[in-house]
Amino acid sequence: MQHxxxxxxxxxxxxxxxxRHEKPSYEFVCSTALKCLQQYPAGMTRSxxxxxxxxxxxxxxxxxxxxxxxxxxxxxxxxxxxxxxxxKFLRIDDFRCKIISLDDPNVIxxxxxxxxxxxxxxxxxxxxxxxxxxxxxxxxxxxxxxxxLLLLPAI
Numbered sequence: 773m774q775h776x777x778x779x780x781x782x783x784x785x786x787x788x789x790x791x792r793h794e795k796p797s798y799e800f801v802c803s804t805a806l807k808c809l810q811q812y813p814a815g816m817t818r819s820x821x822x823x824x825x826x827x828x829x830x831x832x833x834x835x836x837x838x839x840x841x842x843x844x845x846x847x848x849x850x851x852x853x854x855x856x857x858x859x860k861f862l863r864i865d866d867f868r869c870k871i872i873s874l875d876d877p878n879v880i881x882x883x884x885x886x887x888x889x890x891x892x893x894x895x896x897x898x899x900x901x902x903x904x905x906x907x908x909x910x911x912x913x914x915x916x917x918x919x920x921l922l923l924l925p926a927i
Contacts, residue, residue, distance in 0.1 A: 777802050783818075784825045796829040797874060799907040804828050842873040842881055851915040857881070857923065861908040866890050871908060871923070883910065883923035 781801040788795055796804075808816065808824050816824075842859055845851050859871035859881070867890050873879035885893065896903050916922040 777805065780805060780818075780821070780825075783822055784829070787822050787826050788829065796825070797907070800829060800832070801825055842871065843876060843879045845915065846879060846881060846921060849915070849917050849921065851913065851923075857910040857913065858907060861906045862904055863893060866894060869908075871910070874907070881923055882920050883913075 777798075781796075781798045784801050785795040804825055805821060808821060808828075842857060845855075845857065851857070857871060859873050860877075862870040862872055864870060864882075867885050867887075869883050869885055871881045871883055893903060910923055914924045916924050
């Protein structure tokens with residue numbers, strides 16, 4: 773199964789390059805492909821799936837999800853409640869983490885983890901599954917303007 777997703781990711785990257793778009797991340801292709809296949813349980817051809825992946829990635833870039841949004845949040849000290857912040861997860865402790873930009877590893881935003889998520893993180897540590905460097909998305913969050921900036925979970 774992993775080999776099929778890797779092949780799908782490589783084909784999507786080639787498809788995006790051919791149409792002069794940036795390359796999507798492996799995580800984006802896997803999660804979006806699974807969502808597409810859930811929406812069409814009867815299945816779809818590979819070429820239709822590639823077209824759908826490229827289209828959804830182009831829409832995500834247009835919305836700013838994969839084009840340096842984390843850097844923009846840090847430099848402008850602004851975050852709209854409807855925006856999605858995506859980056860690599862780095863655990864500090866049970867209730868705090870850092871989000872590292874997918875575009876630039878030097879761009880880091882500190883965040884407070886919601887209680888429900890921190891319970892899941894403790895459980896994953898208990899079963900010895902390391903979540904560090906996993907891709908994480910924050911939605912409906914608030915920005916606490918302090919030094920350093922702090923992302924607060926929604927209530």
